[in-house]
Amino acid sequence: MEKKKQQTREEGHQFIQVPRGEFLVETVRQSNGRSVGDFVRNLATEIADRLTLPVEDNSMAGAGIHSGDFVVVERGKFSEGDILAVQLGEKVVVRRYFRAARRIRLESAPPGRETIIIEANTPGVTILGRVVQIVKEM
Numbered sequence: 001m002e003k004k005k006q007q008t009r010e011e012g013h014q015f016i017q018v019p020r021g022e023f024l025v026e027t028v029r030q031s032n033g034r035s036v037g038d039f040v041r042n043l044a045t046e047i048a049d050r051l052t053l054p055v056e057d058n059s060m061a062g063a064g065i066h067s068g069d070f071v072v073v074e075r076g077k078f079s080e081g082d083i084l085a086v087q088l089g090e091k092v093v094v095r096r097y098f099r100a101a102r103r104i105r106l107e108s109a110p111p112g113r114e115t116i117i118i119e120a121n122t123p124g125v126t127i128l129g130r131v132v133q134i135v136k137e138m
Helices: 001-012 021-029
Strands: 052-053 070-074 083-088 091-100 103-107 116-119 125-135
Touching: 052 125, 091 116, 091 125
Parallel strands: none
Antiparallel strands: 052 070, 070 125, 083 091, 083 125, 091 103, 103 116
16 A cells, blocks of 8 residues: 555646545534634645645735645745745735845735735745745635
């Protein structure tokens, strides 16, 4: 079984394990505040360079990312225009990334709504990585 999981990863496939729908709905209903995301297992999160984060606002609604969704973030390379997860002090935001000279511009979708511009070397600012997957609750 472990060999099969490893082989699947090498082929570049990712699978999300979700309990059967009727059991998932009942379990969430009885769980006192837990959400579907607590019961969905993403095998990609077992990879050291990925993490799953909750989305806390609707600033990327134009890109299909809404409050209550979860994003899988891959550490490493990213490019101009990629959607990134960025830690700003205690808060993590998901925004489209642009760089100009020594400044970083983090744009919402649609652009122009809640744009954040910061100096690249600002303390407390960490680029966590590129969003590679969105998990939505139904």
